[in-house]
Amino acid sequence: MTAMLFTQMREATRLTREGKLTEATALLRGALRGEAPAAPTPPRAAPPAATAQPRVFDVDPETGATSGSAQASAPDAVAASRWPGASAMMPRMTEALRRLTGLARGARPGAPPAAEPLADGAQFLDRSFSNEAGSRAYKLYIPSSYRDAAMPLVVMLHGCTQSPDDFAAGTRMNALAEEQGCLVVYPGQPKSANPQKCWNWFSPGDQQRDQGEPALIAGITRLVMKEHAVDPRRVYVAGLSAGGAAAAIMAQAYPDLYAAAGVHSGLACGAARDVSSALAAMRQGAATTPAPGDESGRVVPTIVFHADQDRTVHPINGDQVIAQFAGVAGLSTEAQRGQVPDGHAYSRTIHADAEGRSVLEQWVVHGGGHAWSGGSAAGSYTDPRGPDASREMLRFFLEHPLDD
Incomplete structure (x- = not known):
């Protein structure tokens, strides 16, 4: 099992570098179920001992441990001969794969959301968009007060395994x-x-203005805005x-379009x-804080929420979002x-x-x-014990119109 999993991990990395993200994610998903690859992977020479052990699994963010069980099955022993410490890393590797596909233990997805009742005169419409980068469906909430006067627009990007309806129910953003x-x-x-409906934030082709998923979201x-x-x-x-990671990308790639951004539990x-590198960043943050990608000089006002016991995306990533967007001294x-009464304590830094x-505003x-x-228990991956990220984000947004 371990030898096969390591082989599949290397193959998934190769596929990602070639831009074949669907195939890579499907391979990882199958690895979690213990499935062999659909087609045999070409044999590769064993990596040199000095670089054999993937650094992403050096530290377990939950315990800080760097070693595991000393016992290994026969397949584990084969893998351990190629990658020192492989058998000890097996539980953490499996967990890391679960994190990448949105299946981390401790996450509590709710039941499929029931349709939220709409205020009289409000609409929640199914629409779609296509351009050179592909096509995406989307849902649009139009409040009952909408007439001809221009209103603010909030773009909400769901997490892995979620849907627009689920995300709307969980965040209660429509009610706000x-x-x-x-x-x-x-x-x-x-x-x-x-396959897990994650935005592909870790793909270079989905991190640039007018390319891939950013082009679709901006479109x-x-x-x-046109209609x-x-x-x-x-x-x-x-x-x-x-x-949240995709929202950070959009703010960097389109500072002329988005007046402010909100990044919840993202990177x-x-x-x-x-x-x-995605697994590494989720476990222990990026190796270095990425430099701002925008050359316009504009610091996009950003509000960040992250919990200090997040076992899926390490909370240091919230610090790195703030550091990246600061951009200036x-x-x-x-x-x-x-x-929060009967809820969580929090720290807020302005x-x-x-x-x-x-x-910038950071909530821990x-x-x-x-x-x-x-959020509301009507949606998945929510914590009703507050503080209310939706209300605070909308408050922050409306305080920051785009400069003329």
Whole structure:
């Protein structure tokens, strides 16, 4: 089992580097079930001993342990002869694969969401978009107060295994949009693009402006702006986990389109370039904080939520999102602490410019896991014990229109 899993891991990495993400993710998914590859993998020479042990599995973020069981089966012993410490790493490798595909233990997906009741006059529409990069379905919430006056638009990117309906139910963003007078659009990632419906944030082809998934998400955003009365100075993007990482990419790639961003339990743009570096970043953060990819000089105002007991995406990734988006020196910081009644304690840090305007805001939820903070149990991967990430993100967004 271990020898086969290592072989499949190497093959998945090769496929990712060649841009064959669907095949790579399917291979990893099969590895979790103990399936052999559908076609034999060409034999490869054993890697040199000095570089044989993948660094991604050196430290277990849950325990800090660097060793496991000393016993190995016969297949384990074969793998251990090629990769020192392979048998000890087996449980952590399996867990890392689960993390990548959105199946981490401790995550608590809810039941499929029931359709939320709509306010009189509100609409939740099924739509689709296509361009040179492909096509995506999406759902659009139009509040009952929508007329001809331009409204803010929030783009919401779901996490692995989720759907637009699920994400809308869990975040309750539609209810807030009804209250505040906003349009909300939920692009959907299909299984054909990723078997676990993850946004492919770790693929170089999906990290660049006008390429791959960023081109599709931006295209959906612009189509909604064209077909509805949207204030172009108040267009925002937010997401959870893989969707949070995708939101960070969108803010870096399109600072002229998105006035501000929200990253919940996500990773910095460029934190990974393939499957191996994705697993490493999810376990222990990117090796170095990625440099800002935008050359315009604009710091996109960003609000970050991350729980300090997140076992799927290490909380250091929230720090790296803040560090990447800071982009400039001289921001002052103000730290606050709070407690949700009968819920989680939290820390909130505000980073302000020389004029005292907030640019970055970081929330650390103490005792929380990999879930949307303050969300509804009607959706998956939510933690109703707060604080309310949806309300705080929308508040932050509306404070930051795009500069003229």
